[in-house]
Amino acid sequence: MHFSFLAHLECSHCGETYDHLQPQAFCPSCNTPLLARYDLAAARAALDRDELRAAVRGMWRWHALLPVLDPANIVTLGEGDCPLLPLPRLGSALGMERLYVKDESSNPTGTFKARGLAAAVSKAVEVGKKRLIVPSAGNAGGALAAYAARAGLEAAIYLPDDSPDANIIEAGSYGAELHLVDGLISDCAALVRQRAESEPGWWDVSTFKEPYRVEGKKVMGYELAEAFDWTLPDVIVYPTGGGTGLVGMWKAFHELKELGWLKNEAMPRMVAVQAEGCAPVPRAFEQRAGTNQFWEGATTIASGLRVPKSFADRLIMQALYESNGTAIAVSDETLTEGAYDFATCEGIAACPEGGATLAALRVLVDQGWAKPHERVVLFNTGTALKYQ
Amino acid sequence: MHFSFLAHLECSHCGETYDHLQPQAFCPSCNTPLLARYDLAAARAALDRDELRAAVRGMWRWHALLPVLDPANIVTLGEGDCPLLPLPRLGSALGMERLYVKDESSNPTGTFKARGLAAAVSKAVEVGKKRLIVPSAGNAGGALAAYAARAGLEAAIYLPDDSPDANIIEAGSYGAELHLVDGLISDCAALVRQRAESEPGWWDVSTFKEPYRVEGKKVMGYELAEAFDWTLPDVIVYPTGGGTGLVGMWKAFHELKELGWLKNEAMPRMVAVQAEGCAPVPRAFEQRAGTNQFWEGATTIASGLRVPKSFADRLIMQALYESNGTAIAVSDETLTEGAYDFATCEGIAACPEGGATLAALRVLVDQGWAKPHERVVLFNTGTALKYQ
Numbered sequence: 159m160h161f162s163f164l165a166h167l168e169c170s171h172c173g174e175t176y177d178h179l180q181p182q183a184f185c186p187s188c189n190t191p192l193l194a195r196y197d198l199a200a201a202r203a204a205l206d207r208d209e210l211r212a213a214v215r216g217m218w219r220w221h222a223l224l225p226v227l228d229p230a231n232i233v234t235l236g237e238g239d240c241p242l243l244p245l246p247r248l249g250s251a252l253g254m255e256r257l258y259v260k261d262e263s264s265n266p267t268g269t270f271k272a273r274g275l276a277a278a279v280s281k282a283v284e285v286g287k288k289r290l291i292v293p294s295a296g297n298a299g300g301a302l303a304a305y306a307a308r309a310g311l312e313a314a315i316y317l318p319d320d321s322p323d324a325n326i327i328e329a330g331s332y333g334a335e336l337h338l339v340d341g342l343i344s345d346c347a348a349l350v351r352q353r354a355e356s357e358p359g360w361w362d363v364s365t366f367k368e369p370y371r372v373e374g375k376k377v378m379g380y381e382l383a384e385a386f387d388w389t390l391p392d393v394i395v396y397p398t399g400g401g402t403g404l405v406g407m408w409k410a411f412h413e414l415k416e417l418g419w420l421k422n423e424a425m426p427r428m429v430a431v432q433a434e435g436c437a438p439v440p441r442a443f444e445q446r447a448g449t450n451q452f453w454e455g456a457t458t459i460a461s462g463l464r465v466p467k468s469f470a471d472r473l474i475m476q477a478l479y480e481s482n483g484t485a486i487a488v489s490d491e492t493l494t495e496g497a498y499d500f501a502t503c504e505g506i507a508a509c510p511e512g513g514a515t516l517a518a519l520r521v522l523v524d525q526g527w528a529k530p531h532e533r534v535v536l537f538n539t540g541t542a543l544k545y546q
Numbered sequence: 547m548h549f550s551f552l553a554h555l556e557c558s559h560c561g562e563t564y565d566h567l568q569p570q571a572f573c574p575s576c577n578t579p580l581l582a583r584y585d586l587a588a589a590r591a592a593l594d595r596d597e598l599r600a601a602v603r604g605m606w607r608w609h610a611l612l613p614v615l616d617p618a619n620i621v622t623l624g625e626g627d628c629p630l631l632p633l634p635r636l637g638s639a640l641g642m643e644r645l646y647v648k649d650e651s652s653n654p655t656g657t658f659k660a661r662g663l664a665a666a667v668s669k670a671v672e673v674g675k676k677r678l679i680v681p682s683a684g685n686a687g688g689a690l691a692a693y694a695a696r697a698g699l700e701a702a703i704y705l706p707d708d709s710p711d712a713n714i715i716e717a718g719s720y721g722a723e724l725h726l727v728d729g730l731i732s733d734c735a736a737l738v739r740q741r742a743e744s745e746p747g748w749w750d751v752s753t754f755k756e757p758y759r760v761e762g763k764k765v766m767g768y769e770l771a772e773a774f775d776w777t778l779p780d781v782i783v784y785p786t787g788g789g790t791g792l793v794g795m796w797k798a799f800h801e802l803k804e805l806g807w808l809k810n811e812a813m814p815r816m817v818a819v820q821a822e823g824c825a826p827v828p829r830a831f832e833q834r835a836g837t838n839q840f841w842e843g844a845t846t847i848a849s850g851l852r853v854p855k856s857f858a859d860r861l862i863m864q865a866l867y868e869s870n871g872t873a874i875a876v877s878d879e880t881l882t883e884g885a886y887d888f889a890t891c892e893g894i895a896a897c898p899e900g901g902a903t904l905a906a907l908r909v910l911v912d913q914g915w916a917k918p919h920e921r922v923v924l925f926n927t928g929t930a931l932k933y934q
Contacts, residue, residue: 212600214773215627235893236631236649239603241624247698261624264652267895268931308893310635327934333890385602502721505623505696507655543656543931546715 163201164225167192167369170473178225181285181361183368184469191366191470193409194225194373198416207388207419215239217273217377223413224277225373231284233309235266237276238377242385242535247503248516252523256533258391259515260378261506262540267328269509269540270375271301274402277374278363279305287361288312291354293346295399296325296461297540302363303334314353314360316346321461324544342456344466365400366470372406379410382535388414388421392532395519397511397539398430398439398485399465401474408477426535428483430474431518433458437487438467439474444485448475459490460510462539484527492517497542509545512538551589552613555580555757558861566613569673569749571756572857579754579858581797582613582761586804595776595807603627605661605765611801612665613761619672621697623654625664626765630773630923635891636904640911644921646779647903648766649894650928655716657897657928658763659689662790665762666751667693675749676700679742681734683787684713684849685928690751691722702741702748704734709849712932730844732854753788754858760794767798770923776802776809780920783907785899785927786818786827786873787853789862796865814923816871818862819906821846825875826855827862832873836863847878848898850927872915880905885930897933900926 167176169185170193176182184191205222213219217238226232240262249257262270275298282290289312292302299315306313315329319338330336339346347364354360365371383390390411396404408428414420430439436456442449450471456464468474478485488496490510497513500506508516515536522528555564557573558581564570572579593610601607605626614620628650637645650658663686670678677700680690687703694701703717707726718724727734735752742748753759771778778799784792796816802808818827824844830837838859844852856862866873876884878898885901888894896904903924910916 215603216629234629234631236629236652239627241604241622243622243624261654264624264654266649266652266893268656268929304889304893304895306893307890324931324934328895328931331886331889331895331930332893498719501692501719502695505654505692505694505720507692507716507719541656541929541931542719543712543716543929546712 159204161221161229162224162227163196163198163222164227165195165197168195181287183362184366190472192369194369196223196413198413202417211384217276217374220377220380223380225370226280226284228284231280233280233283233305234276235272235304235308237265237272239381240264242382243506245504248499252519253530254523254528254534255530257536258534259506259536259538260382261538263507263538267297267301267304268544269297269301270378270403271297273374273377274371275301275305275363275374278368278370279309279311281370282311282361282363283309289359289361290363291350291360292316292363293343293350295343295464296321297544298365300325300328303329303332306334307332316350318342318346322545342464342466365402365468372402372409375403376406376410378403379407380414383414383420386533388419390420390424390426391535392426393429393528393534394426395429395431395515395534395536397460397463397514397537398432398474399462399468401430401468401470403537404428404430404477405470405473408481425481428477428481429518429522430478430483430485431514432485432487433460433463433493433514434487434489436464436466438471440485440487442471442475443478448472460493460514462511463514486518486521488514488517488521500538501542506538507542508538509540509542511540512536547592549609549617550612550615551584551586551610552615553583553585556583569675571750572754578860580757582757584611584801586801590805599772605664605762608765608768611768613758614668614672616672619668621668621671621693622664623660623692623696625653625660627769628652630770631894633892636887640907641918642911642916642922643918645924646922647894647924647926648770649926651895651926655685655689655692656932657685657689658766658791659685661762661765662759663689663693663751663762666756666758667697667699669758670699670749670751671697677747677749678751679738679748680704680751681731681738683731683852684709685932686753688713688716691717691720694722695720704738706730706734710933730852730854753790753856760790760797763791764794764798766791767795768802771802771808774921776807778808778812778814779923780814781817781916781922782814783817783819783903783922783924785848785851785902785925786820786862787850787856789818789856789858791925792816792818792865793858793861796869813869816865816869817906817910818866818871818873819902820873820875821848821851821881821902822875822877824852824854826859828873828875830859830863831866836860848881848902850899851902874906874909876902876905876909880908888926889930894926895930896926897928897930899928900924
C-alpha cells in the first residue's frame, strides 16, 4: 500500500495542477494558495478508518492522507492527537448542553502551529530544502525553529518586535536566526519575501505560501470526526489569523466525505473569530465579500489574530459561506475574560486567541445563532504559558 | 467487567492494609507511604493489553489499573500518552545507538505533575473531599490548581517565594488560594501540615502523603512498555525530586510482570538524577543507605529538584538498589547545557530537570556504565516555557 495517496497540487482558484515531486510555492498566475489533492478513490479502497485509532498516537497516524511520500522524511516531535474536552461548567452557564474545546496546547511548542510546521518541514526535507524562512505573529516562528532544529535545517524567523517575550525567547532558544521587526506580520512578510528572492536557498514557509502547512492543520478536522464517531459537530468556533486551520478542517471534512467515512451528510457551520482591532474577515463577511481588504492599524493583545490580511482570504470566506457559518469580532476585554473563564471554570490554560472563541460563542448564544442542543467545538490554539 | 481492579491500600513498609473506600493518607504507624494494590490475577484474566491502544488517548486508557472506581469521578484535562521520541542527533554525539526521550511537556499545565494530580483529584472527588492543599516546588501547585478548577473544588498552594514566576502566575490563574513562603518546599510542607490539622476539610495531597498521585505517574511506565512492544528499556534516567515517577514506574513494571504482559523478564536499571546543590539521593546511594538525610541549604535552578528529602526516600532507594540502578548529581551548569542541547540539537523544549537527565547520561557514558547498544530513555518532565 502507498504510504501517502498524494496525487498532485492544485491552484485553489484556477484549478491548474502542479507536480508535487518538485518544490512548489503558490500559483504564480493567480497569486493564490495551492492545495494538495489525493487519490481518494484509491485511499477509500485501501484504508479502514477504524484501524487508524490503534496506530502510534499523533498526526502521522493519518500519513496516507498527508503529503510525505517516504516515512524516512517525517520530522516529528509528537504533534497532534490533542484532547477534545467537554466543558460542563462553561456549557451549563451558557445553556449549551454539548460544548467542547479542542485543546491544542498539548502540541510541541505549546500551540497548533506545530502541526503545520511538522508537515511543511517534513516536506522541505523530502524536496531537499535546507534553509527555511518565515514571518510570524509569534507562535509559528517558535514552531519552525523547533522543527528545523529537529531536522538539522537552518531557520530564519521574522517577528514583530512587540511580540510576546515568550515567542521571542522561544524562537531563539532552538538556535534559529531571529529578526525583530518594527512593524506587523505583514511587514515581516515583506522582508522575508525580499530575502528569499535575493539570497539563494531560502524556502519561504509563510502561511499558504507553500501547500503543506494546511495539510498538517487539517488533521484537527480528522481528529474531530474520529472523536465524534465519524460525525461532525454542528458548529466550530475558530480563532482566525492566517486561517490555515479553518481552511484545513473544511478541506478535511470534504476529504472525509469523499472517502465515505462520515456517517451522515451534516457539515459543521464554521465560525471565524477575530479581534475588534484586526477584523478583516468579519468586515468582509458583513459585506458578503469574497476576499478581504488589508486592515489598517491592526492592534490586539491576541497576537495570533494580528494578521491584517490572510493570503488565503478567499478560501476562508468560501468556508464560511459554504458552511452557513459566520464571522465575529470580539474585544480584547471579552477575549481576556474568555481566557480567564477557561482557566477558573474548567482548569484549561487558554491563550487569548482561545479565550476569543468563548467570547464569540457568548455573542452567538445571545443572538440565538447557536442553539442549546447543538454540538459546539471551541478551539484553544495554544497554551496560556506563552502569554504570562 | 470492573472499571478498576483496585483491591486495597498497603503500607509500603509494614505491609498493613487499609480500606480504599475511605480517605487514607499514609501509614500512621510507620509514617511511610501507602501504595494501591490491585487484584492483578482478576485483571490478567479480564484484560487484553493490545486492546488498550485503541481507546481514547490519555492516561485513563489504563483505568482498570488505576484507583478510580466510578468513571463519573474522573477529572481529566487530557493528560498522558506523551510522546516517546528517538534522539538521533544527541545519541550519535554520545555514541548511543538507541537513545529516547519521554517528553512529558505535552501534559496539561506543561509537566508530568498533571498525571499525578489528575489521579489524586479524581480520587478526592470519589471519597468526597472538597478542599485540597499542597506544598510545591513549582509545578505540582499549578497542576493541582488546574485540576481543582476542573473539578470545581477549592485549592490552596504553598510555594517557595523564589519559585519561577511562571509557576506563581500559573497557580493563581486557575483561581487557587496562593501562599508564597520565604523558604523551601519543606517549609511549605510544614505550613500545609499545620493548616490541614488545624482547619477542617483540607485534604493534603503532598507527594506520597496520599496514595494516588503515584498511581497517575506510574502510567508513564505502562506507556513505555507499550511503546517498546511490551519490553522495557535497559536504562531509565529520571530527574528525581519527590520521586513519584521513579517509584511509580518501578511499581508499574512489577504490575506488568504480574499481569504477564511483558515479553521477557528484563527490567530497566533506574537512574535517579539530582542537582549537586540538593543531592540527598546520590549521597545516600554512595553510602548504600536505605533512607535519605535531609539536605541542608538546598539550592539549584532546577526548582523541581529542590527537594531536601522525599517522603518516599525508602522507596526511591529500593528501586535503585533492586534495579541495579544508580544515582547521579549534576551541576547547574551541565544541566543547563543539557537543556540547551535538547533544544538546539533535537528541537525539544526541555526544562532544567529534563536537561539534567542528558547531563547525567553524559557522566554514565563516560563511566562506561551505559553501553552504546543499550536502549536508554531520558525523561523531560516539563516544558521549557515555564523557565523562560
